[in-house]
Amino acid sequence: QVQLVQSGAEVKKPGASVKVSCKTSGYTFINYSINWVRQVPGQGLEWMGWVSPYRGDTSHSPKFQGRLIMTTDTSTTTAYLDLSNLRSDDTAVYYCARDMTAATFDHWGQGTLVTVSS
Amino acid sequence: DIQMTQSPSSLSASVGDRVTITCRASQSISHFLNWYQQQPGKAPRLLIHSASTLQSGVPSRFSGSVSGTHFTLTISSLQPEDFATYYCQQSYIALWTFGPGTKVEIK
Numbered sequence: 433q434v435q436l437v438q439s440g441a442e443v444k445k446p447g448a449s450v451k452v453s454c455k456t457s458g459y460t461f462i463n464y465s466i467n468w469v470r471q472v473p474g475q476g477l478e479w480m481g482w483v484s485p486y487r488g489d490t491s492h493s494p495k496f497q498g499r500l501i502m503t504t505d506t507s508t509t510t511a512y513l514d515l516s517n518l519r520s521d522d523t524a525v526y527y528c529a530r531d532m533t534a535a536t537f538d539h540w541g542q543g544t545l546v547t548v549s550s
Numbered sequence: 551d552i553q554m555t556q557s558p559s560s561l562s563a564s565v566g567d568r569v570t571i572t573c574r575a576s577q578s579i580s581h582f583l584n585w586y587q588q589q590p591g592k593a594p595r596l597l598i599h600s601a602s603t604l605q606s607g608v609p610s611r612f613s614g615s616v617s618g619t620h621f622t623l624t625i626s627s628l629q630p631e632d633f634a635t636y637y638c639q640q641s642y643i644a645l646w647t648f649g650p651g652t653k654v655e656i657k
Contacts, residue, residue: 467646469594476637476648476649476650476651477586477588477594477637477639477648477651478648479639479645479646479647479648491644493645494645527593527594529593529594532599534582534641535582535584535639535641535644535646536584536596536599536600536641537584537586537594537596537639538596538599538605540593540594540595541593542592542593543593
């Protein structure tokens with residue numbers, strides 16, 4: 433069955449970077465883009481960007497311009513989100529999600545809580 | 551960016567009730583609208599895609615419809631496991647945007 437398993441919770445200081453991993457299994461990795469969505473505690477869902485494992489193409493929300501890098505490793509079928517220059521308002525649960533087609537997210541990771549605090 | 555609004559923001563209902571949640575887009579998005587359910591502490595779950603197509607494995611008490619830019623999610627008979635927050639999401643134009651959510655609580 434399709435599974436997306438994310439890395440564990442992180443605590444970072446302002447200005448630091450965080451790298452979250454999303455290990456996938458149960459399907460052909462290169463056939464589906466991976467999207468990243470975050471959720472500030474108690475708030476709604478915010479789309480951050482996507483990465484295509486097939487060619488490595490990416491696209492992201494302008495909100496994260498210059499701070500967000502999304503990559504994949506096809507040898508381990510793992511996607512990565514790298515967010516730099518962290519601020520306190522980046523404290524959120526970060527989810528990876530498989531795009532089954534046309535920005536429709538049919539399988540999600542369990543989420544990774546990133547806490548940014550001095 | 552396309553703005554998504556949902557109403558109500560929360561509602562209280564009883565098991566067995568029919569529940570309707572609406573979602574509006576700030577511009578035409580055709581049928582490119584998805585619905586997700588999120589239970590506390592869990593990841594979202596895809597319920598409906600393309601406005602009205604039930605995702606595999608989702609109970610048939612869930613349904614979706616569209617009229618212009620007005621989308622509706624209906625739960626025909628609310629079950630205990632349906633108490634959750636529901637989000638709509640447009641998949642018409644990047645960047646993909648979600649509605650603010652509708653929390654369905656137990657009356």
